[in-house]
Amino acid sequence: MKFKSHLLFMISLWIPVLTIAQSADLEAKLTIEMESAQISGDFSISNYEAATTALRFVLNDKLKVNQLSLNGQNLSYEVIEEGCADCKFYDLKTPKKLTTSDILRIVIAGTFDRYEAGENVKDYKGKLVSNYNILRASEQSKWYPVIVENRELSSYVLKFPYRYAITTTCPDCKHIFIGKGEPQGKQGTFQSEEAEAAIMLIAGDYDWERTEQGIYLNMKEADILKMDSMIQSIRAYYSKLTSIPMGNEFILAHLPSDNPNWGGFVSYPAIVDVRKKAKTNNAAFISHELAHFYFGDYYEPKSNLFWFYLESFAEYFSHKYMLAQDANAIERDFNNLRRIRLTHYIPFIKSFKGNHFRFVKLAKVEHMNEVTGIHRYIMGSFQLLGMEHEIGEAKMMEFIPILFQNLKAEEHGYTTFINSLREVGVSEATIKTIEKKYFKRLKLKSYDFL
Ligand SMILES: [Zn+2]
Numbered sequence: 001m002k003f004k005s006h007l008l009f010m011i012s013l014w015i016p017v018l019t020i021a022q023s024a025d026l027e028a029k030l031t032i033e034m035e036s037a038q039i040s041g042d043f044s045i046s047n048y049e050a051a052t053t054a055l056r057f058v059l060n061d062k063l064k065v066n067q068l069s070l071n072g073q074n075l076s077y078e079v080i081e082e083g084c085a086d087c088k089f090y091d092l093k094t095p096k097k098l099t100t101s102d103i104l105r106i107v108i109a110g111t112f113d114r115y116e117a118g119e120n121v122k123d124y125k126g127k128l129v130s131n132y133n134i135l136r137a138s139e140q141s142k143w144y145p146v147i148v149e150n151r152e153l154s155s156y157v158l159k160f161p162y163r164y165a166i167t168t169t170c171p172d173c174k175h176i177f178i179g180k181g182e183p184q185g186k187q188g189t190f191q192s193e194e195a196e197a198a199i200m201l202i203a204g205d206y207d208w209e210r211t212e213q214g215i216y217l218n219m220k221e222a223d224i225l226k227m228d229s230m231i232q233s234i235r236a237y238y239s240k241l242t243s244i245p246m247g248n249e250f251i252l253a254h255l256p257s258d259n260p261n262w263g264g265f266v267s268y269p270a271i272v273d274v275r276k277k278a279k280t281n282n283a284a285f286i287s288h289e290l291a292h293f294y295f296g297d298y299y300e301p302k303s304n305l306f307w308f309y310l311e312s313f314a315e316y317f318s319h320k321y322m323l324a325q326d327a328n329a330i331e332r333d334f335n336n337l338r339r340i341r342l343t344h345y346i347p348f349i350k351s352f353k354g355n356h357f358r359f360v361k362l363a364k365v366e367h368m369n370e371v372t373g374i375h376r377y378i379m380g381s382f383q384l385l386g387m388e389h390e391i392g393e394a395k396m397m398e399f400i401p402i403l404f405q406n407l408k409a410e411e412h413g414y415t416t417f418i419n420s421l422r423e424v425g426v427s428e429a430t431i432k433t434i435e436k437k438y439f440k441r442l443k444l445k446s447y448d449f450l
Pocket of ligand 1 (some may be wrong): 288289292310312314
């Protein structure tokens with residue numbers, strides 16, 4: 001079912017950039033050998049202020065720690081395997097709380113899997129793996145030590161922002177890419193001025209090309225041309241819509257995987273297509289991902305409505321772009337929403353509590369994950385389109401910057417939402433209508449309101 005694959009595709013994409021107060025510097029020497037599938041790294045973490053002497057970091061389970069020291073003094077540690085997906089936790093007690101001048105050195109080495117045609121059907125974003133002679137690791141693969149500050153979070157979403165400076169060597173690679181910017185040759189240095197939580201690694205046998213719209217990795221010329229004109233059109237639309245020019249730092253990579261149920265993922269600013277044949281006409285997907293330039297990067301989603309502010313707004317922009325191309329472009333999504341509502345929400349609301357299809361009204365959401373996948377990717381965007389129908393596009397564009405400026409992690413996201421509507425002059429009567437029609441229940445009977 002097209003809808004299903006589209007949804008699954010998106011669900012795996014954007015991992016929460018939870019509000020983390022801390023960041024650190026990560027300096028590393030990384031050595032890769034494609035032929036023997038070896039990877040080793042000498043990492044130094046500094047400029048980090050720890051809250052306690054109990055420190056935890058996480059690493060991919062293909063990697064082993066060979067040395068761990070603080071300011072040159074070896075430290076002992078405990079390895080915890082439970083509760084970590086394709087990874088291990090390392091717990092250590094430091095003699096004192098780490099301050100900005102301390103240097104924690106972690107020397108690691110390991111062997112990654114190498115797959116050829118049809119072998120890697122269980123592939124996903126968290127793997128540290130070479131498919132078809134291209135090694136791929138996202139921040140979710142934990143190919144570098146990721147500090148764990150929130151132990152409540154699932155290992156899938158653990159991230160830590162580093163200002164990184166990584167020197168790489170890979171004698172049998174054609175190109176290496178890390179984080180953002182252009183790929184480099186067999187040897188290179190990658191660094192960031194600002195802390196980044198998604199540090200992606202792509203190394204091995206591939207070519208790349210830069211155009212005005214972005215950087216393309218491992219893509220055919222004809223595909224690049226198609227993608228380029230689509231991205232140009234989306235960028236022009238969003239930049240005009242928001243009056244905020246969109247950057248061109250996007251990395252578009254085609255890294256084929258053998259998992260037939262997987263479409264791709266994003267480690268901002270890299271958008272990765274993992275299908276066997278690159279999909280160059282998926283405007284709904286690309287416009288969603290590019291919208292994260294605004295929702296996720298330019299505007300920071302916060303509060304218990306994190307997923308709504310991140311995903312529903314990105315999908316709302318995507319819908320607007322699609323509708324601008326073709327008035328009926330999202331009718332299928334609309335009908336899917338109605339179908340899901342009838343087949344899932346209503347019976348589930350009555351019978352199950354805690355089911356992931358359960359619909360919790362935005363005003364009642366306590367934990368961020370109560371905004372379920374279907375709510376954040378499908379329903380939320382229609383709620384926003386419905387609201388736009390009431391107040392108009394110009395008012396929506398006035399509202400969005402005010403809303404994100406007002407968002408605070410600790411305040412209920414819905415309170416901020418309604419107060420921000422008031423702030424841009426939406427009347428109490430209209431707010432009441434919006435709440436009644438779109439946010440307190442969702443009974444969209446026809447497509448007409450678009
Ligand atoms: Zn998204």
